[in-house]
Amino acid sequence: MMTMTDAAPAPIPGERTLLIVEDDKSFLTRLARAMESRGFAVSTAETVADGLLQVEKAPPFYAVVDMRLGDGNGLDVISALKKRRPEAHGVVLTGYGNIATAVNAVKLGAIDYLAKPADADDVVNALLAIEGRAAEPPENPMSADRVRWEHIQRVYELCNRNVSETARRLNMHRRTLQRILAKRAPK
Numbered sequence: 001m002m003t004m005t006d007a008a009p010a011p012i013p014g015e016r017t018l019l020i021v022e023d024d025k026s027f028l029t030r031l032a033r034a035m036e037s038r039g040f041a042v043s044t045a046e047t048v049a050d051g052l053l054q055v056e057k058a059p060p061f062y063a064v065v066d067m068r069l070g071d072g073n074g075l076d077v078i079s080a081l082k083k084r085r086p087e088a089h090g091v092v093l094t095g096y097g098n099i100a101t102a103v104n105a106v107k108l109g110a111i112d113y114l115a116k117p118a119d120a121d122d123v124v125n126a127l128l129a130i131e132g133r134a135a136e137p138p139e140n141p142m143s144a145d146r147v148r149w150e151h152i153q154r155v156y157e158l159c160n161r162n163v164s165e166t167a168r169r170l171n172m173h174r175r176t177l178q179r180i181l182a183k184r185a186p187k
Helices: 025-037 048-057 075-084 099-107 120-127 144-158 163-170 174-182
Strands: 017-021 041-045 062-066 089-094 110-115
Touching: 017 025, 017 048, 017 075, 025 041, 025 120, 041 048, 048 075, 062 075, 062 120, 075 089, 075 099, 089 120, 099 110, 110 120, 144 163, 144 174, 163 174
Parallel strands: 017 041, 017 062, 062 089, 089 110
Antiparallel strands: none
16 A cells, blocks of 8 residues: 655556546446456546545546546646656547647646547557657547537537537537437448
C-alpha cells in the first residue's frame, strides 16, 4: 500500500494505475472493464470534483479524462494530476474535437487527445505510446460520415431530443436534421 507524502510518488516499474473520469455511465463502465482486462488497476469518477479528489488521494500513473463533464472541464483533472505527479500520462477524450482544445490539452500535460467514441485499444495505444512518439493510427478509424452522425446525435441528446433546438445549435435546417435523424448510423 502506498503512503502519501507531500512530494509526488515515484513511478513504480510496471505500475498500471489508471483513473477514468467520464460522465457517460455506460461508456465509463465499458471502458473500465476493458482496461481492467488489459492489466490496469482502474478507479473511476463521474465528475471533475471526484476526479480531483482521487488525484489528491492517490495520483495514478495513467488517466483517461473526458473533456466536458457536467461540473466543469476535464482538463482541470489533467492539470492537477501533472502538478501532483509530473511523470503521469493523461489522455483526453472528447466528442467536440477541434485544434484549439487539442493544443490546450497538450499544453496542460495530456499526452494525447482522442475523439469519442474511442475504443479501449486506441486508449491503451495512446497511454503506452513511447515518450515523444505519437500512438499508431487506428486500424479501422470511424468514417467522416460516422463522426458527423455521432456529433449530431450527441448534440441532439444534449438538447433533450428537441429537433428545433438541435437544428438551431448546429446551424442546420430543421427538415434536414429530421432526415438525418431518421436514417441509420453510417459505418
